[in-house]
Amino acid sequence: MKYTLPIGPVHPALKEPVLFEFELNGERIANVDIKLGQVHRGIEWAGMRRNPVQILYLAERICGICSVSHPFAFSMAVENAAGIEVPERAEYIRVIMAELERIHSHILWAGVAAHEIGFDTVLYLTWRVREKVLDIIEYLTGNRINKAIFMIGGVRRDITKEQIPKVREALDYYKGLFNKLVKIFLHDKTIKMRTEHVGILTKEDALKTCAVGPTTRASGVPKDVRQDYAYSAYADLNVKAITPDIYRKKFAGDVYDRIIVRLFEVKQSIQIIEQCIENMPGGEIVSEPKIPKLLAILKKAVGEGIGRHEAPRGEVFHYVKLDGKEAPYTWKARAPTYNNVLAWIPMLKGEQIADIPIVAASTDPCISCTNRVSVIKGRNKYTLTKEELHKLSVEKTRGMRNGIL
């Protein structure tokens, strides 16, 4: 007997929370339909009425978790279009901020994934560990979440010699913690039972749906903008895309592989930050420090440009066209989960209802914001809330542990 299960706005990974409608056959999912649009704020339309420096502040607030990636890609697109050169020291500082953000975002995701499986203690412990990275970000830029450190043509603040010892101390703290994180997440029997062979995305599906980020790297496709496309200081640093065969020989593209990719990327980020601090060149930090002069240059510029960056969730893409007026003629901003939404469909077919939270959270959309879940069974209609869906997931873990399921 088939029935339809709508699951209300969940996961605003990008600009929107998502509404799923599942067609169920018993407890198994037969088909999925995805509806977007609940967080549509009209940002690209607003961008056509503001000047580029104001758009930088608007771009930061597209998503609070990857709030460095959107200004990074936007300033690269404007510099490409207007022909502005960025000094070398600014490129290295930009890369350090982007990698600090990657560490914070992956540890945040690890806590949320553990919460969806049912390990609340791991959520509290990993978020406590994440506070150290937020302290360093506040020490370097002044704020924890919306850092406002990018400017078109460079960065706004410098990293001085006195600040470096504290950064090194935080990096040593995380290096010592890495083995413990691997033991908690990868060696634990219950996590293996819940995440292996669940939510599989085959290599061919990942290529066809143009998925990006750790979602596609865990299926064996080595797509990583830092490795392939020479931009900013990554061109000097020789970054390699991480696929799950760094840890185990045979992999299937399931949720366990995505945990492997994200944990090893944290280790890679620590190495990249250390390399940047060793090789930081001297010089200025911004090509035009006076903002009215910069706005006058941008007002006269004509051209179009693209900017791409590897955010913690995948590739961020911005396109800007300037044509001699104060506001840009066109601005297109594309967040990474935009491409990963279509990848949810092959991942969810054939799974059980209790696996929906962990599979949907494994592609790392931002925090869930489930509204209501309605189950329509024949003539009776009753509602399940997000907490009850979460409870189903937790009970499955307890059942598997006790050997019942």
Place this chain on the structure above:
Amino acid sequence: MTPEQIVYRFKSQFGDKIKTVKIETKEAAVKKNKFSIVWLRIDREIFRDAVKTLTDIQQFPHLSVVSGNDLGDEIELLYHFTVNYGEHLKEIPVNICVSVPKSDPKIPSICDLIPGALITEREKQEMLGVEVENIPDSRRIFVPDDFPENVYPWRKDEKGIPESMIKKLYEVK
């Protein structure tokens, strides 16, 4: 393949249906590695064949997104592809730009060649008023269902957002 080889492949197949070609090359950071971007402006009639040529160069090209420009009498759609991903410093973004006139805003869909293009094609239908032929699913995607017809947010002519629909949140009543 180098950018010049890609451009040569397109030119030798389509001749003068390609309106303009531009290859930008820039350098990055201290070691001055080069990266290039290819821009191609083509006619609407060879659009699907051009995308097929791209799939001959690499079996699954990566489509980032489709952007749109409102140019007065025409609407220009830019398809941002990349090829040669997976190898160190070898990826080349290829941007294919197609113009459609506003009197006949139709363009064929590429969802059978690249299934990942569905969401971005649906977005162009509601934001710019372009009709995508043979699209598998043509519902609205970001805009609410009770948004008025014939109002397209990215357009700059009379079909854009009228002043009566803009809400200023900071006003005190």
Place this chain on the structure above:
Amino acid sequence: MKITKSFERALWVFHVNTGSCNGCDIEIIDALTPRHDVERFGIRLVGTPRHADVLLITGPVTKQMEEPLKRIYAQTPDPKAVIVVGSCGITGGVFYESYNLVGPVNEVLPKDAYIVYVPGCPPRPEAIIHGVMKAWMVLESLEGKKL
């Protein structure tokens, strides 16, 4: 709305996201984690509005989320208070004009709602705890009186 004595012990909170960028949401969850640890005051995040005393609302209200927000407010039992976290819900913040936003939160909720505002973009977890404490103290002082 009559304030009762139950507010002296513990405050149960339900969080609603009406279209925000998630910056305020992660700072709210950060207030529960061991560094700030707001559970020692008795404040707890619950999963359904029917159990809640206080609603925490973030984000400018989009057209698609206006109806769910009104329904959630109606489903929360009396006595209740509302805390609006972040500049988006207060006067729009960065999104001060748009075609898909329905206005600051106090224009969507009924006129007799009791609202406390916590400004910031995003406010620090200490500021959110301070806002919740202020709401609590005012609600306690109105104990027994009719509003």
